[in-house]
Amino acid sequence: MTDHKPSVLFVCVHNAGRSQIAAG
Structure with a gap:
């Protein structure tokens, strides 16, 4: 699955x- 990294x-x-x- 190539789109695992971009995900x-x-x-x-x-x-x-x-x-x-949340910090702000």
């Missing part, structure tokens, strides 16, 4: 965004 990256970025909002 993980997207989740990572999304998680970081939520974390930043």
Whole structure:
């Protein structure tokens, strides 16, 4: 599955965004 890596990256970025909002 080639779109497994981009999927993980997207989740990572999304998680970081939520974390930043929660911290802010």
